[in-house]
Every structure is written in C-alpha cells, then in structure tokens.
Amino acid sequence: MSERGFVYLTGAGPGDPKLITVKGLESIREAEVLIYDRLVSPELLQEVSPHCEMIYVGKASGHHTMKQEDINDLIIRHALRGKVVTRLKGGDPFVYGRGGEEALCLAERGIPFEVVPGISSCIAAPAYAGIPVTHRKLAASFAVITGHECTGKTGACVDWSWAAGAETLVILMGLQQLPAITQKLMNRGKAPDTPIALIQSGSWEEQRVVTGTVSTIVELQEQAQLKSPVTIVVGPVVAMRDQLIRQEVESLLTYTG
Known part of the structure; x- marks a missing residue:
C-alpha cells in the first residue's frame, strides 16, 4: 500500500450479487474503507473484512445522503490516510455512476486508483x-x-x-x-x-x-x-x-x- 492509499472504483452489477465480477469481489474483500451506494446487494456487504469501515452514501430520487462533491472529498480523505478504499457502485461505475468524476478527482490529486467494471x-x-x-x-x-x-x-x-x-x-x-x-x-x-x-x-x-x-x-x-x-x-x-x-x-x- 502506498502512502497515498489506493482506490478501487468498483461496479457491483445490477443487483443480483452473483453478477459481480471476481475482481469486484476481491476489491470488496481487500477494502479497509468501503463507500457504497443504495443499489448494492446486502449480500455483497457481508464480504468485507471484520476491520473494514463501511460508509453509506446512497442516493434516491429526491434524497441524497451526501452530495457528489462531498463523496469525492470523502474518498480522497481516506485515501490520503493511506487506506485501501473501495467505492462500490450499482451497475458499472462509468455508466451514469459518476465514476468518471470521482476518477478525475483522484487523478488530479495523484492518488492511485483502478476502475473495476461492473455489469450495467x-x-x-x-x-x-x-x-x-x-x-x-x-x-x-x-x-x-x-x-x-x-x-x-x-x-x-x-x-x-x-x-x-x-x-x-x-x-x-x-x-x-x-x-x-x-x-x-x-x-x-x-x-x-x-x-x-x-x-x-x-x-x-x-x-x-x-x-x-x-x-x-x-x-x-x-x-x-x-x-x-x-x-x-x-x-x-x-x-x-x-x-x-x-x-x-x-x-x-x-x-x-
């Protein structure tokens, strides 16, 4: 792990937990901080390590737990603490998941990250x-x-x-x-x-x-x-x-x- 941590932008798939990719599941298990959305199967959340910090930032129509800008800051803050952060999204992170915005923020701060595609x-x-x-x-x-x-x-x-x-x-x-x-x-x-x-x-x-x-x-x-x-x-x-x-x-x- 680098001093600036590492971030996975992971797609959880459409809902059925069996549709997540092998790499996506690995990123959940590796996470020290899991930042997850509303449309993520509860079964996938059970795959985290016992010491993982879990943070819900789900959005529903007309109700956002957290603004996107604040989510970006949250990811960056934990990565700068040297943590492995998995940002877990329903579907695919780059298909209307605003993963592109999060990736750009990470790139601008020089924080290493990897996009793990999901089934949209x-x-x-x-x-x-x-x-x-x-x-x-x-x-x-x-x-x-x-x-x-x-x-x-x-x-x-x-x-x-x-x-x-x-x-x-x-x-x-x-x-x-x-x-x-x-x-x-x-x-x-x-x-x-x-x-x-x-x-x-x-x-x-x-x-x-x-x-x-x-x-x-x-x-x-x-x-x-x-x-x-x-x-x-x-x-x-x-x-x-x-x-x-x-x-x-x-x-x-x-x-x-």
Missing part, C-alpha cells in the same frame, strides 16, 4: 426480463440514455431526434419522466405502436415487468405503479419477451422433471 443494468435488466437488446433480424445496435435532463449545460441533455431513431433504446433513471419521454419520442417520429417495457429492480427478487407500446405505457404504469429503479426498453426486441420467457419456463420445468 442497461443490458442486465433487459436480459433478466427476456429481452435481448440486439437481435440479428430486429436490431443491429442499441443506444443508452439518461432519463434525467442535465443541469449546468446549454439546452437539453438528450438529442431526442437521435434517440427516437435508435433500433433499441434503453433509458435509465427515466420513470418519473415517462410521460414526457414517450411524448418526445413520438414527436420525433417513433411509431406509437412501438413495443416498450418497464423493468423494475432488474435482476433483484422483486423484479417486475410491464410491457405495452409507446402510446399506452403511461396508462399501464399508472395502473402498475412501479417504483424506481426502472429500466425502460423501447424497440421491436421487446416483443420477444413473451416467447423467451415462456420457453425459459418450459425448459426449467423439463430440467427439474
């Missing part, structure tokens, strides 16, 4: 819901955007004309803006009957899925009352869900005899 919910949640984000006959590409509009930028964060043209569009953190999102997509040419899925808590035991079309999903969500985190998937690949889920259940029944 943008691919894991659809997979667990029976939706492939690409398919040779339906979608050769997919795009991932945030459902939040950026602050501190000129104009909108998302180019909705570009987003509406995506073969498969995955939207993270967009549940509260669902009515506006669907209207923007249709205004920019997305067909109202395009299939869409809302996946609550993808890969967690409490996962729920609601499917419909771009024009009907808002009403369906009002009935279902899903809660964040929700991954939104838009595109023809959503229509594969019924067939794949049915086949998966049939295969499981056959396997278990």
